[in-house]
Amino acid sequence: MDQARAATQKKESTAEPSSKVICCSECGSTSVVEDLTRGERVCGGCGLVLSDHRIDTGAEWRAFSAEESDNRSRVGAPLRYTIHDKGLSTVIDWRDRDISGRKLTPTRRSEIYRLRRWQIRSRVHSSMDRNLAQAMSELERLASQLGIPEPIREHAALLYRKSILKKLVRGRSIEAMVAATLYAACRVRQKPRPLDEVADASRVDRKKLGQCYRLLLRSLNIKIPLSNPIDYISRFASQLSLSSPVQLRTVEILKQSRDMGLTIGRDPLGLAAAAIYVASIMLDERRTQREIAEVARVTEVTVRNRYKEIVRKLGIDSMSLSG
DNA sequence: AAGACGAAAGTGGTTGA
DNA sequence: TCAACAACTTTCGTCTT
Numbered sequence A: 001m002d003q004a005r006a007a008t009q010k011k012e013s014t015a016e017p018s019s020k021v022i023c024c025s026e027c028g029s030t031s032v033v034e035d036l037t038r039g040e041r042v043c044g045g046c047g048l049v050l051s052d053h054r055i056d057t058g059a060e061w062r063a064f065s066a067e068e069s070d071n072r073s074r075v076g077a078p079l080r081y082t083i084h085d086k087g088l089s090t091v092i093d094w095r096d097r098d099i100s101g102r103k104l105t106p107t108r109r110s111e112i113y114r115l116r117r118w119q120i121r122s123r124v125h126s127s128m129d130r131n132l133a134q135a136m137s138e139l140e141r142l143a144s145q146l147g148i149p150e151p152i153r154e155h156a157a158l159l160y161r162k163s164i165l166k167k168l169v170r171g172r173s174i175e176a177m178v179a180a181t182l183y184a185a186c187r188v189r190q191k192p193r194p195l196d197e198v199a200d201a202s203r204v205d206r207k208k209l210g211q212c213y214r215l216l217l218r219s220l221n222i223k224i225p226l227s228n229p230i231d232y233i234s235r236f237a238s239q240l241s242l243s244s245p246v247q248l249r250t251v252e253i254l255k256q257s258r259d260m261g262l263t264i265g266r267d268p269l270g271l272a273a274a275a276i277y278v279a280s281i282m283l284d285e286r287r288t289q290r291e292i293a294e295v296a297r298v299t300e301v302t303v304r305n306r307y308k309e310i311v312r313k314l315g316i317d318s319m320s321l322s323g
Numbered sequence B: 001a002a003g004a005c006g007a008a009a010g011t012g013g014t015t016g017a
Numbered sequence C: 001t002c003a004a005c006a007a008c009t010t011t012c013g014t015c016t017t
Helices: A002-019 A066-071 A106-123 A127-146 A150-165 A174-188 A195-201 A206-220 A230-239 A244-259 A268-282 A289-296 A300-313 A318-322
Strands: A032-035 A040-043 A049-051
Touching: A127 A150, A127 A174, A127 A195, A150 A174, A150 A206, A174 A195, A174 A206, A195 A206, A230 A244, A230 A268, A230 A289, A244 A268, A244 A300, A268 A289, A268 A300, A268 A318, A289 A300
Parallel strands: none
Antiparallel strands: A032 A040, A040 A049
16 A cells, blocks of 8 residues: 555656756756767756767758858758658669769660669568558558647657567558557657547547557557646647637646546546636636537536536636636 | 536446456 | 446436526
8 A cells, every 4th residue: 555655656756857857966957058069968057967978960061151051961861760661771763874974875774774673672572561661651641630740750650660560460450550559659748639539530440449559558568648638738728719828727727626636537538628618717718618528529518527526626616707 | 599507328448256 | 258337428308698
């Protein structure tokens, strides 16, 4: 009992600082200077080197003017997991010219032509590569439809690669697994999307998606942070075109609700919706239960029930609601 | 008339025997 | 595998603004 509590407390205390603020182990200062030319991270307080040998992702040219530094960049594209061969495979140029720009002789030309054909074939040659090629294009389609940013797409792509290696895709549809990895990646990065939203955008039904998602978590040992209603607020608020004070008030309400134990076992979507509803009334930017329920993908009834609980438990009286 | 409310029955997922 | 269960949904009649 006590052990369990100690464990959760420890988890909370270690999870907090490592995710955002970096503290110097010597002086506790939070100001960290990044020295990219030396690949070091140095404490701004005492000068202690916190980490070194960082990979420099910046330019490897020297530039003598602003124009030059704009033009010149690191050679080659960065490694990308969303391209099925990570963007690393060889490409044979389609122009029939040799290295010095001369036209090729007819014999040489037909030779190159055959080489090129085989090269293209071999690029997607193994079944894994074919699967990946298909999956990555589906991932791109789905992610752009949902407006999911590049880093999360890459994360999803990485998860998909892992699930292929674990042979999870076998016997399941590529689409379902892609949708599941994308949903999981959003959750891991604390930018959750409602499961229904992802299911709608792909051609996978909710149930299949949920099954694949759970399989993914189990097989790859992924730890997903409990989805927090607060993570949904900014998206919902912007869909309802609510001002930022309303967002802030909503977050406040959610924090209070959590402290009152109102959030345990409750659907985060419903909580987010109800909190937005309360905040929108308090700050006189009223939205109907139906409007809010729609963007949060819950029913009005759920919004209502949560909202009633919040009002009752937080002691929000009718005065602060009406005006 | 639209929105809010609440009761009652139905649904899908989890848990424990 | 099945029943019990909690949370959520659907549906619908009634009340309020």
